[in-house]
Amino acid sequence: TIQDEVKNALVQNAAPYPLPEGKRFQYGTAGFRMKADVGLDHVVYAVGIVAALRSKRRNEATIGVMITASHNPAEDNGVKVVDPMGDMLEQEWEEYATQLANTENALFGDIYEKLTNDLLVDPVHQVHTRKSKVVFARDTRASGPHLIKALKASLDALHVEYTDYGILTTPMLHHMVRCHNTKNSPRPFGEASEAGYHKKMANAFKKAMYGRKIKGHLTVDCANGVGGPKLHDLLKYLPNASNDGIDIKVVNDDVIKPEALNYECGADYVKTKQRAPPSSNAVPFERCCSLDGDADRIVYYFIDDNKEFHLLDGDRIATLAANFIADQARVAGIGDKLKIGVVQTAYANGASTEYIQKVMKLPVDCTPTGVKHLHHAAKRFDIGVYFEANGHGTVLFNDNAIDIIKGHDPQSPGQKHALESLDALIDLINQAVGDAFSDMLLTEVALAHRAWSPQDWMNTYIDLPNKLVRVVVPDRNVFKAVDAERRLESPAGAQARIDHYVNLTNRGRAFARASGTEDAVRVYAEAHSARDAEKLANQVAEVVETYGMRAASKS
Numbered sequence: 058t059i060q061d062e063v064k065n066a067l068v069q070n071a072a073p074y075p076l077p078e079g080k081r082f083q084y085g086t087a088g089f090r091m092k093a094d095v096g097l098d099h100v101v102y103a104v105g106i107v108a109a110l111r112s113k114r115r116n117e118a119t120i121g122v123m124i125t126a127s128h129n130p131a132e133d134n135g136v137k138v139v140d141p142m143g144d145m146l147e148q149e150w151e152e153y154a155t156q157l158a159n160t161e162n163a164l165f166g167d168i169y170e171k172l173t174n175d176l177l178v179d180p181v182h183q184v185h186t187r188k189s190k191v192v193f194a195r196d197t198r199a200s201g202p203h204l205i206k207a208l209k210a211s212l213d214a215l216h217v218e219y220t221d222y223g224i225l226t227t228p229m230l231h232h233m234v235r236c237h238n239t240k241n242s243p244r245p246f247g248e249a250s251e252a253g254y255h256k257k258m259a260n261a262f263k264k265a266m267y268g269r270k271i272k273g274h275l276t277v278d279c280a281n282g283v284g285g286p287k288l289h290d291l292l293k294y295l296p297n298a299s300n301d302g303i304d305i306k307v308v309n310d311d312v313i314k315p316e317a318l319n320y321e322c323g324a325d326y327v328k329t330k331q332r333a334p335p336s337s338n339a340v341p342f343e344r345c346c347s348l349d350g351d352a353d354r355i356v357y358y359f360i361d362d363n364k365e366f367h368l369l370d371g372d373r374i375a376t377l378a379a380n381f382i383a384d385q386a387r388v389a390g391i392g393d394k395l396k397i398g399v400v401q402t403a404y405a406n407g408a409s410t411e412y413i414q415k416v417m418k419l420p421v422d423c424t425p426t427g428v429k430h431l432h433h434a435a436k437r438f439d440i441g442v443y444f445e446a447n448g449h450g451t452v453l454f455n456d457n458a459i460d461i462i463k464g465h466d467p468q469s470p471g472q473k474h475a476l477e478s479l480d481a482l483i484d485l486i487n488q489a490v491g492d493a494f495s496d497m498l499l500t501e502v503a504l505a506h507r508a509w510s511p512q513d514w515m516n517t518y519i520d521l522p523n524k525l526v527r528v529v530v531p532d533r534n535v536f537k538a539v540d541a542e543r544r545l546e547s548p549a550g551a552q553a554r555i556d557h558y559v560n561l562t563n564r565g566r567a568f569a570r571a572s573g574t575e576d577a578v579r580v581y582a583e584a585h586s587a588r589d590a591e592k593l594a595n596q597v598a599e600v601v602e603t604y605g606m607r608a609a610s611k612s
């Protein structure tokens with residue numbers, strides 16, 4: 058039967074991608090992530106099946122698959138699935154992905170059949186009449202082409218209709234997915250092509266600028282990743298400095314040397330080390346920013362006259378964006394009609410949270426790490442600004458907000474300008490997912506409207522000194538966090554030790570949580586002084602080490 062043909066093809070096509078012995082794969086914070094050569098091809102093959110099923114379950118909507126390990130080292134890679142509106146795969150489905158990734162080749166046919174039954178998806182229709190649709194892309198990692206081959210192998214076995222977008226940034230792939238699925242809807246997202254993405258961004262940028270001028274140039278560190286070539290493409294569409302546009306200097310855009318990716322540069326390096334890339338030769342007060350390996354994160358920074366480094370991270374972008382949008386809404390005369398809020402994680406600097414609540418008077422929500430959690434929480438507002446401190450985030454406008462912005466009758470030229478700026482922001486800001494290019498242009502627009510230097514931006518509030526530490530333990534999974542990852546539920550006793558040190562620290566706050574993308578536990582600590590923050594971080598790291606070892610010796 059046709060069903061047998063499909064089941065056999067699934068088993069046969071999997072042959073070059075066996076499940077490695079003794080490995081257990083888990084769909085984590087950002088999909089599957091690991092060293093690229095220890096069975097990731099098997100996982101990617103399985104993800105092809107997940108994407109096909111997901112498409113079918115959503116009435117043949119287009120599903121995205123992105124091959125990237127973002128901020129992780131060059132030898133790693135990973136894969137994640139993008140849902141029809143360009144957001145992350147629905148959480149319930151992460152389990153199917155995990156189950157399939159851990160399936161032996163010989164059982165792929167049977168498990169596929171079982172899932173089609175469980176999910177009420179017709180395996181025969183899937184193949185011959187109404188086809189599943191998948192679009193995919195990869196970043197610049199050397200392991201990408203092999204993994205794409207594995208992906209195509211399972212998509213071919215299931216006769217999926219697919220488009221290979223080649224090399225893209227992660228947010229560009231999310232853009233493509235949403236464009237495909239909203240093509241015939243009342244709110245089409247745009248044109249599902251690279252040019253379509255660049256044009257949409259550039260046009261919205263020009264409108265949102267509204268004749269404002271950007272002071273000086275911006276140096277963009279592309280982490281030697283896919284952001285480099287794609288930013289060069291975007292620049293062809295953006296107005297340049299001599300046309301009232303933006304003067305961008307691209308650095309760390311070497312995608313030829315694979316080992317250069319994320320090495321001593323990029324958003325994760327800058328945020329974690331709290332310093333500029335060693336290769337930077339920025340002069341005092343020059344605006345600089347760093348993207349990560351797949352260009353979905355961005356942080357800003359500058360050095361002052363004393364060569365002191367100042368970081369403007371995701372919290373700063375969130376406050377700048379929320380402030381700017383709330384102001385424009387007030388000027389437009391629609392401020393009281395819109396519920397604006399900010400979503401952060403436990404990594405948000407305490408000073409930023411206080412500033413948003415007390416000075417900006419906006420509500421703040423806290424969620425666990427992972428864009429999927431923040432994105433979901435941001436949907437509860439008319440305009441939800443969400444950012445992780447590491448620079449991953451965006452702003453969501455719901456239908457109510459869009460209707461109000463587009464439908465309001467301006468009573469003055471001032472109101473009209475503000476409404477038009479807000480309208481442009483809806484397109485400038487990538488509504489599907491955090492996007493470093495879009496966040497960069499939003500930041501530039503907001504700074505230009507305020508005529509702010511990075512120092513002015515920095516002056517809005519004073520960050521509490523903080524420290525991030527990475528602790529390697531025998532099994533990170535014994536660390537289970539609760540309360541938006543602010544407390545450890547297990548191992549028993551560990552949280553009490555952390556509390557003990559926190560209580561001894563002036564303005565101390567700290568937490569530990571297992572990373573979802575690296576084999577380590579992360580520790581964050583903040584305090585009134587840098588010395589205390591460092592001390593607290595080291596104390597908590599020691600607690601993690603001790604309890605990690607203890608759990609290992611028991612098992």
Ligand code: G16
Binds near residue numbers: 087349354449
């Ligand atoms: C991914 C996730 C982010 C998360 C980061 C670190 O970022 O998309 O939401 O903040 O990993 O996560 P963890 O602390 O669990 O390792 P990226 O840029 O690597 O995709």
